[in-house]
Amino acid sequence: MANTLFGESQDFHDFATEYRRQHPDDVLTVETPLSADQDITALIDALAAQGRQPMLMCDRVGDLGVPVVSNVFASRERIARLFGVTPAKLHDTFQARANAPLAPRHVESGPVLDQVYRGKDLDLARLPMLRHFASDRGPYITNAVIVAEDPVTGVANLSYHRSMRHARQALATSLHSRGHLWRMLQATRERGQALPVAMVIGAHPLFMLAAAARLPYGSDERALAGGLFGAPLELVRTPVHGIGVPAAAEFVLEGTIDAADYADEGPFGEFSGYSSDRSTNNLLRLDSLMRRRAPWLVDIVGGNYAEHLTLARLPREAEMSEKLRARFPSVRAVHYPNSGTHFHCYVALDQSRDGEARQIMLALLGWDPYLKTVIAVDSDVDITDDSQVLWALATHFQPHRDQFIVDGLPGSPLDPSSSVDGTTSRMALDATRGSSFDGIRARIDEAARARALELLSQQRSEA
Numbered sequence: 001m002a003n004t005l006f007g008e009s010q011d012f013h014d015f016a017t018e019y020r021r022q023h024p025d026d027v028l029t030v031e032t033p034l035s036a037d038q039d040i041t042a043l044i045d046a047l048a049a050q051g052r053q054p055m056l057m058c059d060r061v062g063d064l065g066v067p068v069v070s071n072v073f074a075s076r077e078r079i080a081r082l083f084g085v086t087p088a089k090l091h092d093t094f095q096a097r098a099n100a101p102l103a104p105r106h107v108e109s110g111p112v113l114d115q116v117y118r119g120k121d122l123d124l125a126r127l128p129m130l131r132h133f134a135s136d137r138g139p140y141i142t143n144a145v146i147v148a149e150d151p152v153t154g155v156a157n158l159s160y161h162r163s164m165r166h167a168r169q170a171l172a173t174s175l176h177s178r179g180h181l182w183r184m185l186q187a188t189r190e191r192g193q194a195l196p197v198a199m200v201i202g203a204h205p206l207f208m209l210a211a212a213a214r215l216p217y218g219s220d221e222r223a224l225a226g227g228l229f230g231a232p233l234e235l236v237r238t239p240v241h242g243i244g245v246p247a248a249a250e251f252v253l254e255g256t257i258d259a260a261d262y263a264d265e266g267p268f269g270e271f272s273g274y275s276s277d278r279s280t281n282n283l284l285r286l287d288s289l290m291r292r293r294a295p296w297l298v299d300i301v302g303g304n305y306a307e308h309l310t311l312a313r314l315p316r317e318a319e320m321s322e323k324l325r326a327r328f329p330s331v332r333a334v335h336y337p338n339s340g341t342h343f344h345c346y347v348a349l350d351q352s353r354d355g356e357a358r359q360i361m362l363a364l365l366g367w368d369p370y371l372k373t374v375i376a377v378d379s380d381v382d383i384t385d386d387s388q389v390l391w392a393l394a395t396h397f398q399p400h401r402d403q404f405i406v407d408g409l410p411g412s413p414l415d416p417s418s419s420v421d422g423t424t425s426r427m428a429l430d431a432t433r434g435s436s437f438d439g440i441r442a443r444i445d446e447a448a449r450a451r452a453l454e455l456l457s458q459q460r461s462e463a
Helices: 012-022 039-049 076-083 087-098 180-190 205-211 221-229 306-327 356-367 386-396 446-462
Strands: 027-030 055-058 068-070 115-118 144-149 156-160 163-167 170-173 195-201 234-237 244-246 251-257 282-291 331-335 344-349 373-378 403-410 423-430
Touching: 012 027, 012 055, 039 055, 039 068, 076 087, 076 205, 076 306, 087 221, 087 306, 144 180, 144 205, 144 244, 156 180, 156 205, 156 221, 170 251, 180 195, 195 244, 205 221, 205 306, 306 331, 306 356, 344 356, 356 373, 356 403, 356 423, 373 386
Parallel strands: 027 055, 344 373, 373 423
Antiparallel strands: 055 068, 115 282, 144 156, 144 195, 163 170, 170 282, 195 251, 234 244, 251 282, 331 344, 403 423
């Protein structure tokens, strides 16, 4: 059985080629030469202003010498197509597959081993990089998935970290999430060792989604990737440290991070829409560079663009939706709007008793450390439409009665408004109608709507 609508291959090239064949209107191919300095970001910005989010394939970008593919995750419909479902079924389908992990399978060879560079041949000049914003310190790797394996169990952690060239054989990176990779680094520091890691730059979209998921410490996102594929993720071992990485990756770097090393890094255009120089300033010393023959640079435009936000949030949305509905059956949908970067969440529910919306919002604010504002609405409000949520807030919400604030909680280190110690306050807004609400929503009969659509269709055909 094919693991996706686009075949059983775990190769990004195969996915992109087949997607373009099946959905040519959702792919924009640019043959005109572009600059590697901000042109990709400018194109995506201009498309977004037109309400367009196509997958972008650029044949000639500066002197990179490789095609650039970007904006893959900007469209939820495109992501849903990976699973053969509609966007409305995306959360449930993602969680169903994520909850059926498959252990990865090691293979002897794969495309990423086509070219391997070590010693004097190892030079980051062989790795294409883009500059995304004028305020960036320089060209950045935005699609850098760092793989670190526990030396005892072999279980790997996958996580995204922005990275820039520091020297010919070294990258400066930030572990600003201070998540599981940070925990592994501190453990090796206590043993007086450096942490071996591999950095995957470009792989199948399902692997990239798995790397964005949030799992308990000691769980292997590579097994989650297998669940998303419906088949074990095929791995090859890196030549120096033997770390299992996707056999069909575009580029892989391997090396070590020593917690005692320091490298200046940033500013970089982050998801908040601001350039951030908040960084852990870690140094990744390289031992090898692997790349497939004729690779593509699979890029993720940073900043507060749809791709960056959706890739990071969708796995967490799916997780939060599952958790909330398991505890609160009245929950109908959960959505993190791009307008709120990572800091806002909308939840739709059929409230069975007064106060339930507050309880649900408290759960969200407690579970997700990034959230600062949660708005609860009734289930007839489309929470994927900001204007409908704001309408509910305008017509159902009373500030003196329907909001509460919790202060002094840990927040995102990349929130420019957070305190020096990284704490933030969080707010819940109850925009549900409640049992005492007095009002009947104005509506139009479906028959009248159908007649209006038919009339407009006739006028367009006559024009």
